[in-house]
Amino acid sequence: MKRIGFLWVTIFILALSGSILVGRGLEARGGTREVPDEPLFVPSATFLRYASLGYQTMVADLMWIRATQEFGKELMTKKRWERKHKFLFPLLDLSVSLDPHFIGAYRYGGLLLHVVKQYENAIALYEKGYAANPDRWEMPHDLGRLYYLDLKDHEKALYWWKITDKLPGRPQYIPRFIPRLYAGAGHREKAIELWLEMLDATDSEWLRGIIHQELEKLGAPVR
Amino acid sequence: MNKVQAIALNTFKEAVRDRILYAILAFAIAMIASTLALATIGAGMGPKIVRDVGLGFISIFGVLIAIFIGIGLVHKEIDRRTIYTIISKPIHRWQFLLGKYLGLVLTLFVNVAVMTGALMVLIFTFEGVWDGRLGAASAMIFLELMVITSIAILFSSFSTPALSAIFTLSFFAIGRLLEDVSLFGELYAGPMGRTVIEGLYYLLPNLSRFNISAEVVHGLPLGEVVSGMTILYGLLYTLALLSLTALIFQRRDFR
Numbered sequence: 001m002k003r004i005g006f007l008w009v010t011i012f013i014l015a016l017s018g019s020i021l022v023g024r025g026l027e028a029r030g031g032t033r034e035v036p037d038e039p040l041f042v043p044s045a046t047f048l049r050y051a052s053l054g055y056q057t058m059v060a061d062l063m064w065i066r067a068t069q070e071f072g073k074e075l076m077t078k079k080r081w082e083r084k085h086k087f088l089f090p091l092l093d094l095s096v097s098l099d100p101h102f103i104g105a106y107r108y109g110g111l112l113l114h115v116v117k118q119y120e121n122a123i124a125l126y127e128k129g130y131a132a133n134p135d136r137w138e139m140p141h142d143l144g145r146l147y148y149l150d151l152k153d154h155e156k157a158l159y160w161w162k163i164t165d166k167l168p169g170r171p172q173y174i175p176r177f178i179p180r181l182y183a184g185a186g187h188r189e190k191a192i193e194l195w196l197e198m199l200d201a202t203d204s205e206w207l208r209g210i211i212h213q214e215l216e217k218l219g220a221p222v223r
Numbered sequence: 224m225n226k227v228q229a230i231a232l233n234t235f236k237e238a239v240r241d242r243i244l245y246a247i248l249a250f251a252i253a254m255i256a257s258t259l260a261l262a263t264i265g266a267g268m269g270p271k272i273v274r275d276v277g278l279g280f281i282s283i284f285g286v287l288i289a290i291f292i293g294i295g296l297v298h299k300e301i302d303r304r305t306i307y308t309i310i311s312k313p314i315h316r317w318q319f320l321l322g323k324y325l326g327l328v329l330t331l332f333v334n335v336a337v338m339t340g341a342l343m344v345l346i347f348t349f350e351g352v353w354d355g356r357l358g359a360a361s362a363m364i365f366l367e368l369m370v371i372t373s374i375a376i377l378f379s380s381f382s383t384p385a386l387s388a389i390f391t392l393s394f395f396a397i398g399r400l401l402e403d404v405s406l407f408g409e410l411y412a413g414p415m416g417r418t419v420i421e422g423l424y425y426l427l428p429n430l431s432r433f434n435i436s437a438e439v440v441h442g443l444p445l446g447e448v449v450s451g452m453t454i455l456y457g458l459l460y461t462l463a464l465l466s467l468t469a470l471i472f473q474r475r476d477f478r
Contacts, residue, residue, distance in 0.1 A: 049403075050403065053399045054431055054434050055282070057275045061265070061268065061272045064272075065265055065266075068265075068266040102271070102441075105268070108266060
């Protein structure tokens with residue numbers, strides 16, 4: 001009986017050692033074959049919502065991870081630029097369709113699309129986020145930033161930052177940006193009026209200094 | 224009531240002696256811990272991912288335990304012929320069923336509590352906060368498991384374990400998709416079809432009412448979803464199914 005036990009232990013050790021050696025040999029010959037990791041298609045949000053049986057926020061997280069992996073992997077590939085990141089927006093859109101309150105996916109997803117210069121898709125993602133979460137300042141804020149910094153469209157930036165300004169929790173600097181945008185969009189009188197309003201409302205010497213500079217730039221009389 | 228309590232405690236002891244339960248629980252905790260790996264590749268979304276996936280695993284493993292222990296609860300007694308010993312004693316059949324049900328519910332309560340505790344400790348270790356809202360999500364998962372267990376015990380009272388598992392899993396899937404079935408009816412069905420779908424909507428268990436993970440994870444108000452009405456709905460539906468089970472079991476002839 002002991003001999004049979006010893007035999008099985010010996011076979012186990014030999015087989016395991018052999019499989020490790022063969023595995024190492026395969027690696028030395030160039031490793032395992034490369035499995036194409038690019039998705040062939042992205043399933044629809046409706047299908048995934050049914051298939052996930054209510055665990056859709058969990059699936060949304062997995063889609064978010066898949067999107068960020070896709071982004072990181074494609075940054076390093078030598079594909080032609082226009083063929084790159086073609087699944088980034090569909091995966092991000094899928095993620096937020098499954099979890100419409102996933103603020104981080106709208107914000108950072110929009111930023112990833114911005115980095116790869118897919119501005120139309122970034123705008124679509126932010127607008128979808130604002131439609132699903134009209135009381136959150138983040139998406140209109142990011143839309144304003146995108147229009148202001150990258151697309152140089154001051155009218156649209158102004159539109160979105162005026163919305164941001166009315167939402168709770170928005171950054172403190174938004175009211176200061178709005179008069180600048182009015183000036184940028186050619187509404188000089190409105191810009192001066194808003195700066196003066198702000199000057200009256202603040203006791204901060206630092207802010208008053210900034211406002212004076214802005215008013216001087218617009219050629220307005222400083223009180 | 225002492226008889227029900229004795230059967231419930233016995234069922235609980237029997238369940239906790241089962242090594243498979245420990246294996247499932249250990250695997251569930253390992254899966255919850257593995258959410259940390261997902262969080263690290265989540266590009267800044269770690270806290271959300273840990274909560275989402277953690278609560279998802281608590282629900283999935285809870286459902287598996289409820290179904291796969293629930294379906295054998297009554298059938299095992301019939302198969303082993305221990306049912307003859309029990310029904311020959313001065314005990315009502317409904318008391319036997321209720322005891323069995325409560326025993327499994329107690330087992331599920333302990334399991335859900337352990338899994339939730341593991342998730343909360345994990346979050347505390349890495350974020351330094353005790354997220355009390357996870358307790359609310361777990362309580363609703365437990366309520367959903369109570370309904371699923373009552374479905375499993377209903378099928379277990381007249382069917383084989385394999386069929387009971389299929390039926391209960393189907394009810395779980397339908398229950399989770401019931402809101403969509405109703406929407407489908409509103410959009411595409413004719414007047415007759417709409418009436419039928421509306422009837423089914425109220426007749427079948429609407430399990431999506433107990434799914435509050437999204438609200439908990441996003442910090443949305445829970446007032447609407449975790450209302451007394453939702454809890455009452457779960458308890459009344461469970462009571463209805465247990466009554467139906469008792470009726471079927473009462474009429475069953477053991478020969």
